Amino acid sequence: MSRIGRLPVPVPTGVEVSQAGTRLAVKGPKGTLSMDVHPDMTVRQDEGNLLVERPSDAPRHRALHGMTRAMIANMVTGVTQGFVKKLEIVGVGYTAELRSGHLNLKLGFTHQIVFMPPEGITIVVPKATQIEISGPDRALVGEVAALVRGFKAPEPYKGKGIRYAGEYIEKKAGKTGKK
Numbered sequence: 367m368s369r370i371g372r373l374p375v376p377v378p379t380g381v382e383v384s385q386a387g388t389r390l391a392v393k394g395p396k397g398t399l400s401m402d403v404h405p406d407m408t409v410r411q412d413e414g415n416l417l418v419e420r421p422s423d424a425p426r427h428r429a430l431h432g433m434t435r436a437m438i439a440n441m442v443t444g445v446t447q448g449f450v451k452k453l454e455i456v457g458v459g460y461t462a463e464l465r466s467g468h469l470n471l472k473l474g475f476t477h478q479i480v481f482m483p484p485e486g487i488t489i490v491v492p493k494a495t496q497i498e499i500s501g502p503d504r505a506l507v508g509e510v511a512a513l514v515r516g517f518k519a520p521e522p523y524k525g526k527g528i529r530y531a532g533e534y535i536e537k538k539a540g541k542t543g544k545k
Contacts, residue, residue: 371431374415394445397502444502451511453497457526461494473518
């Protein structure tokens, strides 16, 4: 048995889980998330827990078992607590600001970059050099954070650009003069 797949997913109070065929929907205080469960996997409710079961020990079913359970656990966590990714901006003159729901980035280009977040994603700029991206869908939060980071990924010589909070950028040595 999969160590992750066999663990039950606890459903806290205030969270509703509904299943119609292979469609699983989870509704909580932070929103509603839904996903299509693979037809081979079986999801059942048992005393406030969700259990994922697989039909056989085939390698494909073992992989689907753990992945399905992890995705359901992320949905339950997302509608109760939500997910947050923090980004830092490093560089002289590099700033971020929020204007009427749009993220405006000054990253050393000749123009500002204007980014409109997708529905369900909240962007907060506590300082001009910090960005917090939050929402109930873990995959979407990570995707948006990667997209914003991709506007100016940290370069290896001075480390300037947008990086995840706490990310370490290994710096390269520059050119050395002739001797």
